[in-house]
Amino acid sequence: MKEGPDIAQIGALIGDPARANMLAALTGGRALTATELAAAGGITLQTASTHLSKLETGGLLTQRKQGRHRYFTLADEAVARLIESMMGFAASRGHLRHQPGPKDPALRKARICYDHLAGDFGVRMLDSLVASGSIDAIGDGLAVTAKGESDLQCIGIDVGSLKSSRRPLCRSCLDWSERRAHLAGSLGKALLSNFMEKGWARRMPESRSVVFSPEGERQFLKLFPLEN
Amino acid sequence: MKEGPDIAQIGALIGDPARANMLAALTGGRALTATELAAAGGITLQTASTHLSKLETGGLLTQRKQGRHRYFTLADEAVARLIESMMGFAASRGHLRHQPGPKDPALRKARICYDHLAGDFGVRMLDSLVASGSIDAIGDGLAVTAKGESDLQCIGIDVGSLKSSRRPLCRSCLDWSERRAHLAGSLGKALLSNFMEKGWARRMPESRSVVFSPEGERQFLKLFPLEN
């Protein structure tokens, strides 16, 4: 009858539209203030405040006060994964919010998923890394090969130092737009920051989309070719 | 602002305690009638009926009428994965339902997870298969080796025929009690049914727990040893 952990609590937590919108906004990875989240949820500040405290006591959010602002973030990567997996599920059921805004194509092309690259470009990058033998893939599992380690070193990424972190190096993440895997984990994060440092890509404010400069896109496509 | 798929709908669907309990009951894998589910949810039949129709239109359940009964099942494996992953998340946050009933230890030891073996025994089985070189594991990805294929043949499982199914052969599934991976996919299912055919194990009515006979447990432990 009543077995196991209590799903209903977190379900209800995510089940409110305003809260769901706020969580989705935070999937962008950057910390947001209460007022920004209120806007994202489409509600007043007071209401947002109560929602945020609920989400925090529910363990989904952490807050960090800085000056007179209160910055909220997803509690950890597990939360981000849960939200993203629910998005994938919702998308597969056709629970889509039809709003073919101008941002939509940009989001499908390249967007941020917590701290790594998702969308068309994210999928292409992982496919290319696997095809070139830099990453071994068995099902959902990923591992960097010796070749990959040296290739990545050339781009400017030290895999060795990433390995020492407690966080898994590679992890495949299924996103809702492509429904195919892209690269998450500390390596996924490192690659994206690498692109941004080089000026190839930058994040758009108020959105999860990532735009590449013309030159950046050229370099990216050259670096991660698709054979077929 | 409003990007991507609508999480809130399925969140709300799962967010109701009665519905959550019914879904959890269905994670057991067997099809249940409306009255059984009403009992599982702790509500009357009428209320259960409306809940069930909501879950069905939401795409979480499928019903199959047979005679004067209506059997409900989780719509597909993706739903089962979602529920189980939410259970894992809830457990990690301490959202546990404290009810130290007598069944609890049995559930941790061996229970069913949709259609395969989970709990202590499920984890042990996968660990042993990996250690013996029957299964290759990279991160979350699993693949049967040639050695594994012949070993499994000896037990009475034809991997070749399983491969032809559309469903993935191996998949790792993280369960809430152990927080470690166990074997899902068509192979996971085949192994469990193999044990049950041999009389090693059987399912308890009204519960997700799987109990091994003394002899069955002896055989199981011998077949899947742990070295350390």
Add this chain to the structure above:
DNA sequence: AGAATGCTTCGGTTACGATCGAAGTATGAA
């Protein structure tokens, strides 16, 4: 045929929670 079982639909009650206005606290700026 009639009776029993399994389930759905209808109607009305009730309770909870989402919402906002208004007032209260904390931090920073003038």
Add this chain to the structure above:
DNA sequence: TTCATACTTCGATCGTAACCGAAGCATTCT
């Protein structure tokens, strides 16, 4: 100090949905 911003808490309203009793179908049993 005073004023402004960022946020929380209080209080009250309101809507929705969960719930059950009762009645309505459908299927099977006798």
